[in-house]
Amino acid sequence: MTASLALEIRNLNKAFGGLPVTQDVSMSIRPGERHLIIGPNGAGKTTLFNQVTGDLKPNSGQIKLFGTDVTRFAPHRRAHAGLSRTYQIITLFAHDTLEHNVSLALLGLRRTRWQMWRPLSRYDELAAEARRTLDRVGLLHLANHPVSDIAYGEKRRVELAMALVQQPKVLLLDEPLAGLSNTERSTVKALIASIPRETAVVMIEHDMDTALDLAETVTLLNYGRVIVDGPRDAVIADERTREVYLGP
Template sequence: MTIPLQTVGLTKNYGGLCVTDAVDFSLEPGARHALIGPNGAGKTTFVNLITGVIPPTSGEIRSFGRDITNMAPRQRVKHGIARTFQINSLFPQLTTAENVALAITERTGAASRMFSRVERDAELERETVTLLEDLSILDMANKRIAGLAYGQRRMVEIAIALAVKPQILLLDEPAAGVPTNESRAIIELLERLPSHISILLIEHDMDLVFRFANKITVLVEGHVLLEGDCAQIRSDARVKEIYLGRRHG
């Protein structure tokens, strides 16, 4: 079985500070895997290493058996790796459908010629509508991003990530800053994501984590403290003290 994503001894140093400490990690096919840890644990740094935003100091990143350690971010997207960010980066004056359509044209290489054929526009519209319909957010298609609630914008970000047809999806705190009354919709959207996509979720909302994930990795000070299923993570005294307990809420 080829592992979609694997890191071996992945390390990132900034001078004398080690923020990612020899992390060995595997994301299995179709995984629903969560990465948790207190603030400053190195979770986002780990995702930035995987996506090529920053280079590692040492170690290796492999995807489907291929070494991608030195691959550029754009190449990693074409290799099947997509992500969302803690802070959304949508085009606020465009509609939901237009934002998603732009991502599709970037994937297909049609951005420079998307207006050259009526048929191409029809194909683009069909794919956009199908994606929004599959995620049950088609009612937002013609609404401008600027007019959407924050939780709805996070859902559009996920739709855009799916528009590039990834095999691996990294979700960096999709519920961050989302009011409680909107987070339920995000959880339900996550549960509708295609089962063939391997997903790594970075999240502080433990209700979301325990509902979504079938495997959890706990990161503390850049190294892996523990990895296991939800029951193992819930019952571990170290996790309760470091992350789930009073010290980190």
């Protein structure tokens, strides 16, 4: 059973200053699944992502990617195993070009020997793949512009490109629609919907109307615990979901 899962989380616990943030969290994601994580602010959603990616170490519990226990793996080893993510707060190099940012995201996964005095643009394979991915998110025409020159919604798409260029098997999206206009949301939603089924997508999002269109399964977290987990329609219809998150 475990080997057939893209991502398996078992009894994950994390505490800060003695206060629990995730409490016995368990979750199973199948290959190609579209999974939504919801919950009030402070429910532990981003903390859970940080444990899955290795940015935070759990106090106890287990994380597996395609049957391999990665609980003690460093973040770069998890990336090599097929895990990628975006962040709630955009993390880009503002004074570098879009192409440079996407190339950097790809560099760590390649066995190319990097010479720091040699511009990334001289690595033809990296540059070509970065530009292909920027084209995929509709930003090829801005490839040579610095990130500081582009709009907020375009920065969200650059970050998505940085995750997609790694060709992940499991992609974690932390509020990818946050702060976007209606038009920008439609664009990013279409990009997420176009991600091939070779990639499982796990998303944290507060824009419920948009997120539910994309999700097949849903997990509701509250105070670091899983309250409801299962098929989208069943979770949304559950009275605990209305009580904790959606309201009457």
